[in-house]
Amino acid sequence: MTNPILEVRNVSKRFGGVEALRDVSLEVKRGxxxxxxxxxxxxxxxLFNVITGFYxxxxxxxxxxxxxIDGLNPNEIYNIGIxxxxxxxxxxxxxxxxxxxxxxxxxQKGESLLRAPLRKAWVNEELQIANExxxxxxxxxxxxxxxxxASSLSGGHVKMVETSKGILGRAKLILLDEPTAGVHYAxxxxxxxxxxxxxxxxxxxxxxxxxxxxxxxxxxxxxYVLHMGRLLSxxxxxxxxxDPKVIEAYIGGA
Amino acid sequence: MFDIVSFLVSWFPIFSIYAILALCLNMEIxxxxxANFGLVAFYAIGAFVAGYxxxxxxLSFYGYNYPIYSLDAIITMGKIAGRTPWxxxxxxxxxxxxxxxxxxxxxxxxxxxxxRVGPAFLGITILSFGEMLRxxxxxxQPTGGSYGLLGIPHxxxxxxxxxxxxxxFVIVTLVILILVFIxxxxxxxxxxxxxxxxIREDEIASLCLGKPVPRIKAELLFVASxxxxxxxxxxxxxxxxxxxxxxVTAVTFEVWSMVILGGxxxxxxxxLGALIFSLLNRATAILNFIFLDLLIDPNYIRWMITGxxxxxxxxxxPKGILAEKTVKTDAWRIFGEAQRDWDRITAMIxxxxxxxxxxxxxxxxxxTK
Amino acid sequence: xxxxxxxxxTTWYTCLYSLMAVxxxxxxxxxxxxxxxxxxxxxxxxxxxxxxxRGLGISVSPIIxxxxxxxxxxILAMVSHLAVFSPLIKRKATPVTLMIxxxxxxxxxxxxxxxxxxxxxxxxxxxxxYTNPNIDIPSSISFMxxxxxxxxxxxxxxxxxxxxxxxxxxxxTKTGMAIRAIADNPExxxxxxxxxxxxxxxxxxxxxGIAAIGGFAWSIFAYVSPxxxxxxxxxxxACSVIGGLVSLSITFIGAIIISSAENLLIILLNxxxxxxxxxxxxLSFLIxxxxxxIRPPAGAGGGLxxxxxxxxxxxxxxxxxxxxx
Ligand SMILES: Nc1ncnc2c1ncn2[C@@H]1O[C@H](COP(=O)(O)OP(=O)(O)O)[C@@H](O)[C@H]1O
Ligand SMILES: [Mg+2]
Numbered sequence: 048m049t050n051p052i053l054e055v056r057n058v059s060k061r062f063g064g065v066e067a068l069r070d071v072s073l074e075v076k077r078g079x080x081x082x083x084x085x086x087x088x089x090x091x092x093x094l095f096n097v098i099t100g101f102y103x104x105x106x107x108x109x110x111x112x113x114x115x116i117d118g119l120n121p122n123e124i125y126n127i128g129i130x131x132x133x134x135x136x137x138x139x140x141x142x143x144x145x146x147x148x149x150x151x152x153x154x155q156k157g158e159s160l161l162r163a164p165l166r167k168a169w170v171n172e173e174l175q176i177a178n179e180x181x182x183x184x185x186x187x188x189x190x191x192x193x194x195x196x197a198s199s200l201s202g203g204h205v206k207m208v209e210t211s212k213g214i215l216g217r218a219k220l221i222l223l224d225e226p227t228a229g230v231h232y233a234x235x236x237x238x239x240x241x242x243x244x245x246x247x248x249x250x251x252x253x254x255x256x257x258x259x260x261x262x263x264x265x266x267x268x269x270x271y272v273l274h275m276g277r278l279l280s281x282x283x284x285x286x287x288x289x290d291p292k293v294i295e296a297y298i299g300g301a
Numbered sequence: 302m303f304d305i306v307s308f309l310v311s312w313f314p315i316f317s318i319y320a321i322l323a324l325c326l327n328m329e330i331x332x333x334x335x336a337n338f339g340l341v342a343f344y345a346i347g348a349f350v351a352g353y354x355x356x357x358x359x360l361s362f363y364g365y366n367y368p369i370y371s372l373d374a375i376i377t378m379g380k381i382a383g384r385t386p387w388x389x390x391x392x393x394x395x396x397x398x399x400x401x402x403x404x405x406x407x408x409x410x411x412x413x414x415x416x417r418v419g420p421a422f423l424g425i426t427i428l429s430f431g432e433m434l435r436x437x438x439x440x441x442q443p444t445g446g447s448y449g450l451l452g453i454p455h456x457x458x459x460x461x462x463x464x465x466x467x468x469x470f471v472i473v474t475l476v477i478l479i480l481v482f483i484x485x486x487x488x489x490x491x492x493x494x495x496x497x498x499x500i501r502e503d504e505i506a507s508l509c510l511g512k513p514v515p516r517i518k519a520e521l522l523f524v525a526s527x528x529x530x531x532x533x534x535x536x537x538x539x540x541x542x543x544x545x546x547x548x549v550t551a552v553t554f555e556v557w558s559m560v561i562l563g564g565x566x567x568x569x570x571x572x573l574g575a576l577i578f579s580l581l582n583r584a585t586a587i588l589n590f591i592f593l594d595l596l597i598d599p600n601y602i603r604w605m606i607t608g609x610x611x612x613x614x615x616x617x618x619p620k621g622i623l624a625e626k627t628v629k630t631d632a633w634r635i636f637g638e639a640q641r642d643w644d645r646i647t648a649m650i651x652x653x654x655x656x657x658x659x660x661x662x663x664x665x666x667x668x669t670k
Numbered sequence: 671x672x673x674x675x676x677x678x679x680t681t682w683y684t685c686l687y688s689l690m691a692v693x694x695x696x697x698x699x700x701x702x703x704x705x706x707x708x709x710x711x712x713x714x715x716x717x718x719x720x721x722x723x724r725g726l727g728i729s730v731s732p733i734i735x736x737x738x739x740x741x742x743x744x745i746l747a748m749v750s751h752l753a754v755f756s757p758l759i760k761r762k763a764t765p766v767t768l769m770i771x772x773x774x775x776x777x778x779x780x781x782x783x784x785x786x787x788x789x790x791x792x793x794x795x796x797x798x799x800y801t802n803p804n805i806d807i808p809s810s811i812s813f814m815x816x817x818x819x820x821x822x823x824x825x826x827x828x829x830x831x832x833x834x835x836x837x838x839x840x841x842x843t844k845t846g847m848a849i850r851a852i853a854d855n856p857e858x859x860x861x862x863x864x865x866x867x868x869x870x871x872x873x874x875x876x877x878x879g880i881a882a883i884g885g886f887a888w889s890i891f892a893y894v895s896p897x898x899x900x901x902x903x904x905x906x907x908a909c910s911v912i913g914g915l916v917s918l919s920i921t922f923i924g925a926i927i928i929s930s931a932e933n934l935l936i937i938l939l940n941x942x943x944x945x946x947x948x949x950x951x952x953l954s955f956l957i958x959x960x961x962x963x964i965r966p967p968a969g970a971g972g973g974l975x976x977x978x979x980x981x982x983x984x985x986x987x988x989x990x991x992x993x994x995x
Binding site: 330334336338414415418419420421422424425426428429430432433436437439440550551554557558561596597598600601602604605607608609610611612615616619 | 698704706754757758761763765766767769770771773774775776777778779780781782784785788789792900903904907908910911915946948949951952954955958959962963
């Protein structure tokens with residue numbers, strides 16, 4: 048299938064005097080890994096926040112699988128299949144890693160008031176999710192961290208747990224906001240390896256903000272470049288890397 | 302000199318009523334982070350619903366049509382309360398159910414305006430709600446205005462020996478306390494309990510993980526307020542009377558201190574807190590009784606100690622006596638963690654189930670295999 | 671000329687509520703502590719003139735009473751901050767924890783006051799739990815041939831003076847500007863070298879002091895009891911909620927709204943709909959609820975950062991019901 052899973056049409060968003068997004072339109076193809084890059088403050092995180100219902104766009108619209116989703120509440124957007132991670136991770140500080148990760152999968156049976164006291168109703172699902180968590184932790188070499196309280200994790204681990212939460216959400220589209228910031232380079236690479244493995248096996252779509260452009264470009268199919276809230280350029284990694292406007296924006300911005 | 306049975310009879314129902322309230326508040330503040338400063342309102346609603354229902358049913362059953370708050374009604378109740386055991390019991394059960402439903406509904410409705418606002422506004426709104434309800438009940442004639450209701454039929458009024466009557470009531474409150482405890486433990490140690498804790502930690506992040514935060518809060522306020530209503534009903538049947546001024550804000554604060562001292566987010570802690578404060582309560586009552594003409598009312602001292610204790614606990618031991626535990630679900634088994642707490646509860650339920658079956662079979666006159 | 675009684679009451683309560691609610695908003699805005707002990711500052715303010723007049727057996731001049739009430743309230747608020755709130759904030763306590771702590775403080779001071787009153791009652795041999803101070807004010811003064819209630823005049827003057835001084839202080843002085851800076855952006859204020867601790871302390875002193883002056887204003891009209899402040903807290907909260915716990919001037923408008931509702935609206939409702947006068951507090955509560963529903967004070971009290979769409983919530987509930995049918 049080549050039809051876009053996510054479509055952003057002419058979205059604008061201002062914060063007081065700051066124009067964080069200005070008439071941004073883009074598409075994410077189903078089953079792709081799409082990148083979103085741009086200098087700091089160019090509006091990347093704001094775009095994610097608009098897509099996930101965290102902010103309401105001033106104008107423009109967002110479509111997911113052909114359905115208009117801007118204006119829905121964040122929990123509704125999550126439940127139709129868009130998971131996101133935060134640039135500054137928002138883990139539940141006094142819960143353990145395991146509990147943090149177990150919270151991700153959407154539509155858990157045991158999360159209803161009536162079924163919760165009936166262990167039989169949710170125990171199988173619970174065991175299955177716990178298994179997934181265990182495998183994921185092993186994948187990221189964090190086996191022992193499951194019983195650590197989230198507020199006592201190291202910075203890199205926090206970031207990995209945040210990313211794992213995005214992956215575990217049983218979403219169709221996963222938005223990752225700088226997943227490898229503060230993470231060791233080799234770990235970052237294995238994270239991207241895992242992402243492209245998931246894309247192939249689980250038919251997931253990824254939309255990733257990333258500052259390590261060298262790393263990102265090895266794995267993405269398509270890249271969008273934001274600059275001062277506007278879409279500056281788009282294309283395959285090669286096209287973008289050779290676009291003079293992009294080079295200028297990065298050098299000019301630095 | 303010290304009569305253990307009469308102490309038990311007078312202390313235990315109060316303890317279990319407070320323990321139930323503390324468990325409810327613990328679900329709200331300890332698990333979900335909802336600062337319910339108006340707990341007393343739901344307690345009061347339960348109390349008035351129980352008082353109103355039982356008086357009305359009794360009087361109309363015996364064909365009297367006095368207003369339920371009139372002197373005639375009180376005198377009549379004294380005569381008819383012990384005549385029909387089945388009526389007492391069924392009115393008691395019905396009152397508990399109605400108290401749960403009405404108080405729960407009130408909690409659900411109160412949650413509505415506060416879905417979107419932060420803890421400070423929730424605190425103000427619910428606190429005001431509690432105060433307003435008390436003022437309202439003072440002017441509400443059908444439940445006797447500021448004098449309230451008297452002569453509410455004890456569920457075991459038909460038992461002639463007062464000691465046995467009171468012991469039966471102790472057993473009933475104990476059973477209800479255990480049931481509430483088990484229910485809340487089951488709720489807390491489930492994916493639902495985990496979602497509750499995520500709301501307490503960071504409600505926005507929880508919302509972004511698809512948890513319907515406002516709905517969960519409303520549901521929880523329904524359940525916890527409803528159970529507080531049951532506690533109110535028990536209190537009314539224990540005292541035999543109900544009046545608006547029994548439900549001042551200080552009661553809410555007393556329950557808060559139990560939860561803070563015992564340990565937020567730990568149901569055993571809530572019960573421990575209730576135990577400590579209800580004993581402290583008794584001690585001041587005894588002091589008051591022994592030294593009739595004290596310069597300072599021991600109650601003032603007790604309240605001062607309570608206030609200071611809260612601040613000290615918050616500063617030096619914010620987790621309380623019993624610290625919070627992780628959410629015990631089967632997920633830990635995958636990681637090879639022992640499930641002791643969980644297993645204990647399951648075992649408890651199985652035992653209770655067995656006894657219930659046996660009691661049922663005995664009632665219908667059949668042998669248990 | 672006869673001024674209607676209702677109008678006088680409205681003015682009077684506007685003065686009282688504004689003196690009590692504006693400092694609550696100020697303290698919340700600067701320290702982010704919702705202080706349930708606020709009512710007790712009011713009570714103490716009302717009791718200080720009683721203590722002076724009964725203790726010395728004299729009638730106090732209003733100036734001395736006002737100043738001593740202010741001082742007592744300010745000291746109490748500063749002690750609250752230094753002993754309770756500041757250490758808790760340093761320990762990274764959540765807003766809820768701070769609220770609980772303020773409740774502990776409230777209970778402690780209130781019953782300490784009760785205890786003190788019962789000792790003083792014995793030694794002074796007078797009734798103190800339901801009393802009024804002996805303050806040296808004539809009941810009315812003649813002004814160009816018009817008889818004016820001197821107590822009301824004093825209260826109105828007090829409100830004008832207090833709020834003029836407060837505005838000047840916040841707008842013109844360095845400390846006042848520091849208070850506003852801390853309220854609006856604590857991190858930034860810290861960076862610019864404002865001492866947070868000192869500024870907060872002054873803000874607390876001012877809010878405790880003004881609340882205590884509100885208590886004094888109450889005591890020259892009505893009886894004083896240890897419950898005085900608590901009995902007014904619902905109305906005071908409602909005024910502050912109208913101000914969103916942020917805006918001092920809207921809180922003042924809130925005081926006007928609440929006192930009009932309790933003194934004018936209730937009369938109308940009574941006359942035309944037969945609503946009982948005792949239903950006064952419900953109007954305040956209703957206004958509080960409406961404020962939260964119609965204009966949820968986003969941001970100020972934490973909570974969801976945007977407006978969670980309740981309409982969406984309702985329509986989804988309805989839709990679910992339809993699906994079930
Ligand atoms: N909640 C907010 N309030 C005010 N300004 C904001 C807010 N969020 C983002 N901004 C502003 O919007 C611009 C874009 O920010 P952001 O999307 O975080 O950039 P990026 O993620 O690309 O680094 C920045 O100038 C930032 O200051
Ligand atoms: Mg960003």
